[in-house]
Amino acid sequence: MKRLRGLAVGLVLCLFSIPVFSQVDLSYYLPDDVNYNPEVPTPQSVIGHEVGEWHITHDKLVYYMRALAAASDRVTLEDIGTTHEGRPQVLLTFTHPDNHAGIDKIRTDHVWLTYPPESEKFDVKKMPSVVYLGFSIHGNEPSGSNASMLMAYYLAAAQGPEIETALRNTVVLLDPSFNPDGLNRFSTWANMHKSKNINPDPNDREYSEAWPRGRTNHYWFDLNRDWLPVQQPESRNRIAKFHEWKPNILTDHHEMGTNSTFFFQPGVPSRTHPLTPKENQELTAKIGTYHAKALDRIGSLYYTKEGYDDFYYGKGSTFPDINGGIGILFEQASSRGHAQESANGILRFPFTIRNQFTAALSTWQSAVEMREELLTYQRDFYKKVLREANNDDVKAYIFKAEKDAARSYHLADILQMQEIDFYRPSRRIKTDGMEFQPEDSYIVPLDQRNYKIIKAMFETRKEFTDSLFYDISAWTYPLAFNLEYSEMSARDYGRNQLGDKVTEVEFPSGAVIGGQSAYAYAFEWHGYYAPRAANRLLSKGIRLKVATQPFTAEKAREESFDYGTILIPVANQSLSEYDLFLEMQKIATEDGINVYNITTGLTDGVSLGSNSFSTVTKPKVALMVEAGSSYDAGEVWHLLDTRMDMLVTKLPANRLSTNAIDRYNTIILTGGVSMDKEGVENLKNWVRNGGTLIGTGSAVTWLSSQKFTNLKYASSERPSGENIPYDQVTNFRRAQFTPGGVFMSKLDLTHPMAFGYYKEELPTFRRGNTFITPSDNMYSNPARYTNEPLLSGYITDANLEAMKGTSTVRVNALGRGRVVSLVDNPNFRAFWYGTNKLMMNAIFFGRIVNTAAAR
Ligand SMILES: [Zn+2]
Numbered sequence: 001m002k003r004l005r006g007l008a009v010g011l012v013l014c015l016f017s018i019p020v021f022s023q024v025d026l027s028y029y030l031p032d033d034v035n036y037n038p039e040v041p042t043p044q045s046v047i048g049h050e051v052g053e054w055h056i057t058h059d060k061l062v063y064y065m066r067a068l069a070a071a072s073d074r075v076t077l078e079d080i081g082t083t084h085e086g087r088p089q090v091l092l093t094f095t096h097p098d099n100h101a102g103i104d105k106i107r108t109d110h111v112w113l114t115y116p117p118e119s120e121k122f123d124v125k126k127m128p129s130v131v132y133l134g135f136s137i138h139g140n141e142p143s144g145s146n147a148s149m150l151m152a153y154y155l156a157a158a159q160g161p162e163i164e165t166a167l168r169n170t171v172v173l174l175d176p177s178f179n180p181d182g183l184n185r186f187s188t189w190a191n192m193h194k195s196k197n198i199n200p201d202p203n204d205r206e207y208s209e210a211w212p213r214g215r216t217n218h219y220w221f222d223l224n225r226d227w228l229p230v231q232q233p234e235s236r237n238r239i240a241k242f243h244e245w246k247p248n249i250l251t252d253h254h255e256m257g258t259n260s261t262f263f264f265q266p267g268v269p270s271r272t273h274p275l276t277p278k279e280n281q282e283l284t285a286k287i288g289t290y291h292a293k294a295l296d297r298i299g300s301l302y303y304t305k306e307g308y309d310d311f312y313y314g315k316g317s318t319f320p321d322i323n324g325g326i327g328i329l330f331e332q333a334s335s336r337g338h339a340q341e342s343a344n345g346i347l348r349f350p351f352t353i354r355n356q357f358t359a360a361l362s363t364w365q366s367a368v369e370m371r372e373e374l375l376t377y378q379r380d381f382y383k384k385v386l387r388e389a390n391n392d393d394v395k396a397y398i399f400k401a402e403k404d405a406a407r408s409y410h411l412a413d414i415l416q417m418q419e420i421d422f423y424r425p426s427r428r429i430k431t432d433g434m435e436f437q438p439e440d441s442y443i444v445p446l447d448q449r450n451y452k453i454i455k456a457m458f459e460t461r462k463e464f465t466d467s468l469f470y471d472i473s474a475w476t477y478p479l480a481f482n483l484e485y486s487e488m489s490a491r492d493y494g495r496n497q498l499g500d501k502v503t504e505v506e507f508p509s510g511a512v513i514g515g516q517s518a519y520a521y522a523f524e525w526h527g528y529y530a531p532r533a534a535n536r537l538l539s540k541g542i543r544l545k546v547a548t549q550p551f552t553a554e555k556a557r558e559e560s561f562d563y564g565t566i567l568i569p570v571a572n573q574s575l576s577e578y579d580l581f582l583e584m585q586k587i588a589t590e591d592g593i594n595v596y597n598i599t600t601g602l603t604d605g606v607s608l609g610s611n612s613f614s615t616v617t618k619p620k621v622a623l624m625v626e627a628g629s630s631y632d633a634g635e636v637w638h639l640l641d642t643r644m645d646m647l648v649t650k651l652p653a654n655r656l657s658t659n660a661i662d663r664y665n666t667i668i669l670t671g672g673v674s675m676d677k678e679g680v681e682n683l684k685n686w687v688r689n690g691g692t693l694i695g696t697g698s699a700v701t702w703l704s705s706q707k708f709t710n711l712k713y714a715s716s717e718r719p720s721g722e723n724i725p726y727d728q729v730t731n732f733r734r735a736q737f738t739p740g741g742v743f744m745s746k747l748d749l750t751h752p753m754a755f756g757y758y759k760e761e762l763p764t765f766r767r768g769n770t771f772i773t774p775s776d777n778m779y780s781n782p783a784r785y786t787n788e789p790l791l792s793g794y795i796t797d798a799n800l801e802a803m804k805g806t807s808t809v810r811v812n813a814l815g816r817g818r819v820v821s822l823v824d825n826p827n828f829r830a831f832w833y834g835t836n837k838l839m840m841n842a843i844f845f846g847r848i849v850n851t852a853a854a855r
Pocket residue numbers: 138141254255
């Protein structure tokens with residue numbers, strides 16, 4: 001050991017062996033070859049305990065960071081936004097005080113490197129590199145956030161000429177908690193179960209968190225899948241800062257299973273996304289040598305180049321790779337609570353924190369020493385990107401959602417968040433048999449510096465070098481949004497087709513066409529927010545009907561009104577004629593739909609008083625929680641609560657077997673549930689009495705196994721695998737799994753489950769190999785996979801064959817009630833806007849599906 005100085009003096013014990021349950025102090029974590037400025041507050045002096053003694057709560061973490069920023073001229077702190085639960089997201093900027101004086105220019109010069117050819121004017125020899133250190137995006141993987149205090153302290157307090165030089169040559173952005181709500185949820189759990197005598201028994205409650213656990217954010221979303229789709233506020237705040245800085249390296253500190261060691265990227269080489277340049281992986285490997293050396297020094301085991309990958313760009317360690325930077329994943333074996341028995345002996349929380357801190361520090365060192373290399377790589381990356389765009393057969397993407405501007409608005413919003421340049425067409429464009437108008441379409445040219453992000457969002461891919469995926473294999477956005485879109489080649493596209501550049505996307509506002517009505521109003525169900533409008537009206541006690549047939553209303557408009565049109569009679573409502581008109585104006589502007597004044601009940605097709613209009617019942621929705629997938633449940637909660645403004649009761653699974661369910665008319669299950677016979681019977685009786693029971697994902701097979709439905713499965717021919725060597729069996733078996741891709745379904749547009757859709761074809765997200773054969777009952781098959789379903793993603797030939805023609809949606813009757821099986825998850829990660837309507841239709845119209853013959 002080197003001699004100890006500064007704060008570390010007297011804390012000599014133990015780099016390699018610490019008494020198992022004695023408390024550690026700062027000297028355990030920090031390098032002992034530098035002095036620490038005594039003016040800079042240590043974590044303990046602010047938070048009241050030593051790092052690792054308790055799990056840091058988010059408020060204390062922020063409190064410490066603010067104290068540090070106040071005490072040191074090396075660091076500034078900014079609030080970059082708030083989480084769902086209102087917690088501040090803070091970002092600290094560490095650099096030499098001289099750099100701080102001109103930080104705006106440093107930032108803008110840095111970003112100029114991403115703009116060829118102007119980037120040539122900048123001398124990378126004189127520019128600092130930019131490192132973004134990001135911690136614990138999974139809240140129950142807390143060693144990262146706890147280590148962030150050590151890293152922040154080190155950057156503010158470590159002294160000496162080498163440190164000064166390093167600070168001059170780098171800007172370190174430090175985000176102590178990528179997921180404040182999840183971190184706080186988990187720290188509460190771990191701290192409330194800590195014993196005075198720390199008990200490492202894995203059976204202790206401390207190590208088995210309650211559903212939904214602290215990994216996710218408030219609505220139970222995995223934020224480490226949201227870097228590309230940016231549907232959560234935490235991601236939006238962070239991505240804005242990312243683009244403001246375009247860091248050279250971004251670290252993403254995680255935890256994995258308790259019996260593991262430590263992992264750093266690169267991951268499995270064959271599983272790197274083809275859009276990521278080879279040089280990116282080479283630099284990642286070179287940075288890895290710094291981690292290896294640092295971990296060797298403290299005696300920690302580690303591994304690299306296996307287990308994890310760099311494929312899905314929605315992850316923090318992969319997203320930088322299409323932005324001219326290097327993303328680095330760290331995975332530390334998790335002690336989960338304060339200490340736990342493991343295959344490597346007792347794994348103590350401080351040990352996990354020290355590894356994370358060590359890796360953050362080695363990252364910084366690599367950013368100092370590889371500075372010019374990283375900056376040059378970044379500049380070249382953007383130069384090459386323009387060349388690649390030039391060589392691409394596709395020159396632009398054009399898209400619209402003809403009858404639902406809200407859906408194309410939400411994709412445009414993502415483009416804007418990702419700093420992609422896009423335009424309105426300058427005039428009508430005809431391509432691929434479609435017409436795109438300036439007022440309803442967006443056009444995205446590829447010859448721009450964010451070419452790679454655009455490709456990552458828009459391309460389809462069916463060929464892969466590997467058959468294993470850590471996450472999904474495809475996520476094509478215009479398909480997820482069910483848009484009309486086209487890839488434009490050089491033949492179709494010219495820059496003169498670009499009209500106004502879109503600088504601020506605006507939510508589409510509708511109008512009440514024809515003004516105040518004395519007779520009736522109608523709005524079609526095409527709008528993404530039509531269910532929100534319907535729910536608003538129902539909540540005010542306004543009676544609504546839904547058209548189960550199309551009709552034409554004279555004077556209102558020339559086209560016919562489609563299946564699923566909502567009719568609001570003016571007579572006999574609880575609101576006056578004028579107040580009802582005001583409500584119509586409100587839904588038109590706030591929900592982005594056109595409402596039509598209808599002056600007569602005599603229409604072409606069915607008349608307004610016909611039985612072809614069914615009464616719409618106000619949904620009273622319960623969502624099962626504490627069983628099944630918390631992600632899927634969270635997606636439903638998020639959809640209904642944040643987008644549709646609907647009340648949804650999160651109902652603990654054990655109450656499904658009680659009469660608590662009698663106050664709902666709709667229950668959603670996102671997974672199976674263990675329930676005794678009486679419980680199942682209770683739930684069945686609720687359906688028989690008229691309830692709508694909706695199942696997604698594994699709930700579909702559970703409902704069938706419990707005889708709510710009676711589904712039959714199509715099985716794929718299993719490959720024999722007889723010549724597979726022992727050490728490849730696991731991979732072989734995993735390769736049979738469908739990891740998540742896009743497949744085409746075909747809708748019956750006359751079916752209530754398809755109301756609001758205006759195209760038969762619907763791209764559907766599918767994961768897993770459950771294939772349901774269509775029902776003999778013709779009422780019960782609103783959606784099936786086509787005979788050529790693969791649009792984008794990985795699937796084996798045998799599974800693809802088995803999928804053809806199978807059901808994606810089924811409706812079965814049970815007594816007076818309905819059971820709706822949504823075989824795929826229609827709400828995937830909140831960006832699958834195209835299939836959300838299936839869920840809303842099940843909620844609003846499941847109960848009106850014809851039962852005469854349904855079984
Ligand atoms: Zn993680």
